[in-house]
Ligand SMILES: C[C@H](O)[C@H](O)[C@H]1CNc2nc(N)[nH]c(=O)c2N1
């Protein structure tokens with residue numbers, strides 16, 4: 306790990322006050338478009354039968370008039386007609402308040418760079434492949450689209466309540482690493498999983514991680530790791546249910562309650578958990594040696 310992942314405190318030269326920059330689609334090289342196409346083909350082949358129905362339906366919005374990295378103008382036009390969302394380019398990680406403001410206004414921010422051909426499997430900062438391939442298909446789903454816009458407003462509110470730690474965990478365990486129970490079995494919808502070749506198999510098939518029924522308070526108490534595969538995945542019964550327990554709930558009393566409770570370490574199982582899989586944690590244990 307290097308520590309060159311950082312959020313600047315003001316927009317870099319060339320960026321607008323809201324941190325957006327022109328995507329300038331034409332600046333990407335053939336090699337960069339090829340990285341997109343390679344990653345896209347690999348994931349598109351792997352995900353049927355693994356990704357959620359909502360995600361797979363949404364993948365069609367990425368099939369644009371030209372191959373390679375999606376042109377955000379064309380992509381936003383299509384998304385706008387479906388759910389009112391747009392995709393805007395940013396140089397990299399943006400401050401939380403900027404991130405939430407875009408999200409509350411149905412603008413999804415995407416990093417305006419792509420990983421190199423020798424980094425197909427691992428990248429520390431979210432690039433356009435993660436941001437667009439991972440997140441945008443779910444934004445074509447009306448229920449999820451509403452969830453994410455409400456999350457943006459919730460982020461602004463949580464900042465005022467000094468509760469971002471708790472809300473950030475909800476994002477992590479749903480938007481980034483969520484699983485959903487479908488009639489045929491568990492399916493992926495988290496962007497961090499569906500954009501990863503290795504984790505899209507690990508999250509469903511590996512005996513190591515715990516797979517735990519989603520519980521809002523439990524999720525908000527649970528620490529997470531950003532450096533390797535998750536040790537816990539939380540499983541929602543449906544997107545309607547996720548919307549019901551988040552959008553229709555006032556989090557302020559919950560934040561106050563959580564502040565009096567201990568955080569839960571990554572792999573710990575609690576007596577009240579509904580476990581779908583009790584993980585062996587073999588993968589994490591072996592890595593820790
Ligand atoms: C919790 C917090 O809002 C989160 O880490 C934000 C910060 N800024 C970001 N900025 C960009 N570009 N992309 C992101 O996913 C995030 N995540």
Ligand SMILES: N[C@@H](Cc1ccccc1)C(=O)O
Nearest residue numbers: 455456459551552554555556
């Ligand atoms: N209901 C949350 C806002 C929110 C909605 C949806 C997702 C996340 C957060 C609150 O009261 O702050």
Ligand SMILES: [Fe+2]
Nearest residue numbers: 431481496497
């Ligand atoms: Fe992401």
